[in-house]
Amino acid sequence: MKWLINRLLTMRPAEMVSRVADVGRHGLLRVSLQRVQRRAERSPGRTPAAVELRDLDALVRRIAPEPRAPIMVLADQWMTHHASFLGFEAVPLGTCIDWHRDIGTGVVGPLTYSGGINYRDAAVAGDVKNI
Numbered sequence: 001m002k003w004l005i006n007r008l009l010t011m012r013p014a015e016m017v018s019r020v021a022d023v024g025r026h027g028l029l030r031v032s033l034q035r036v037q038r039r040a041e042r043s044p045g046r047t048p049a050a051v052e053l054r055d056l057d058a059l060v061r062r063i064a065p066e067p068r069a070p071i072m073v074l075a076d077q078w079m080t081h082h083a084s085f086l087g088f089e090a091v092p093l094g095t096c097i098d099w100h101r102d103i104g105t106g107v108v109g110p111l112t113y114s115g116g117i118n119y120r121d122a123a124v125a126g127d128v129k130n131i
Contacts, residue, residue, distance in 0.1 A: 026115040033113055086130060102126025
């Protein structure tokens with residue numbers, strides 16, 4: 001507690017205002033998230049509209065074969081829920097992709113407002129560089 005009091009006494013006014021604004025912003029974002037979650041619960045069967053790309057095959061065939069090959073390899077990987085990124089090669093993401101899972105450690109981050117997650121704790125959120 002003494003550390004906190006000393007810290008508050010050494011803060012410049014601009015830093016105090018910035019920190020209070022951060023707390024307010026996080027509070028508003030949390031309330032906004034809760035509103036979105038309640039709205040989603042009221043309409044459970046509703047899914048976002050799919051993007052329609054007419055004649056995708058014709059568009060892809062207009063790309064020259066040489067640059068098209070690596071694009072198709074990556075597209076095939078994503079279609080089978082495998083991805084290469086951040087130094088990981090063809091990582092299996094699972095049948096239903098868990099966007100909260102750290103692919104390096106397997107830790108699944110908490111399903112809560114991101115501002116309240118201690119992302120520095122690898123046991124809680126995995127490796128922050130991967131998430």
